[in-house]
Amino acid sequence: MLTKSSPISTQLNLFHSELFSQLDVKDPLIQLANTINWTVFDDAFEQ
Numbered sequence: 868m869l870t871k872s873s874p875i876s877t878q879l880n881l882f883h884s885e886l887f888s889q890l891d892v893k894d895p896l897i898q899l900a901n902t903i904n905w906t907v908f909d910d911a912f913e914q
Contacts, residue, residue, distance in 0.1 A: 890897055 892898075
């Protein structure tokens with residue numbers, strides 16, 4: 868069973884550094900991802 872993701876959570880990856888800090892926040896895909904309401908998808912695919 869999947870758990871609901873927290874919108875503010877950070878994922879540890881690549882030698883225990885925060886993955887988000889390695890990304891370019893000006894990248895269009897990152898900006899798009901930040902505008903999507905992911906809880907709609909979490910709720911729809913939860914079951």
